[in-house]
């Protein structure tokens with residue numbers, strides 16, 4: 001049986017600026033099942049980041065509720081690991097300490113966490129970087145460390161806001177493949193904001209297509225392409241075309 005992980009009910013969110021009020025999101029409803037890979041796709045300003053921040057508990061809705069495992073989200077939690085476009089590592093800590101930040105620092109729990117951290121770092125090809133500092137890493141390596149940090153923190157949900165957009169295409173594709181591998185193993189629920197159709201089609205089970213003024217959900221597209229997905233396949237291109245068509249409507 002599939003279990004609901006996040007339930008978004010009738011959400012409205014606006015922001016006041018010095019001279020006007022902007023409605024960022026209007027009447028958003030969405031059910032996300034445990035283990036689902038969701039991509040949120042839409043034009044600039046349609047409220048993708050706002051929606052992710054609401055789920056993260058970093059913003060409070062004006063109206064409506066968001067539930068996590070049946071309880072209303074009222075603030076941030078370790079259950080939800082946030083990964084931003086801007087690298088969110090502490091520059092004064094090395095890779096291992098960044099990954100371990102916030103975890104128990106004593107006794108057998110520490111030993112276990114170090115073991116977990118090292119195992120995950122190895123899984124994403126970062127086993128030789130434990131003692132390096134963020135400025136010594138590439139953008140892709142920094143995002144891998146941020147993902148590992150969420151996993152070591154046992155976040156059941158990863159909230160990712162255009163995490164690979166500053167990374168060159170070849171490495172971006174590699175990171176997408178790694179993320180799929182990690183996701184399959186962990187059964188995490190992932191919400192991934194992107195403005196890149198190719199990325200959404202490659203990653204998502206469900207693509208949330210948004211429109212703007214004010215931000216709303218245009219369509220929830222169920223992406224049934226078989227995995228591993230091949231960008232050059234006819235089916236992949238067809239889904240891409242379909243998505244672009246809906247966005248342009």
Ligand SMILES: Nc1ncnc2c1ncn2[C@@H]1O[C@H](COP(=O)(O)OP(=O)(O)OP(=O)(O)O)[C@@H](O)[C@H]1O
Nearest residue numbers: 015016022024043044045046047048049050051195
């Ligand atoms: N803190 C804020 N104060 C005022 N307005 C805001 C704030 N955050 C977001 N907005 C406005 O809400 C709307 C949605 O913004 P949001 O960043 O969620 O969109 P987005 O789809 O993520 O855009 P992009 O793809 O450009 O990152 C925009 O009009 C934006 O200007």
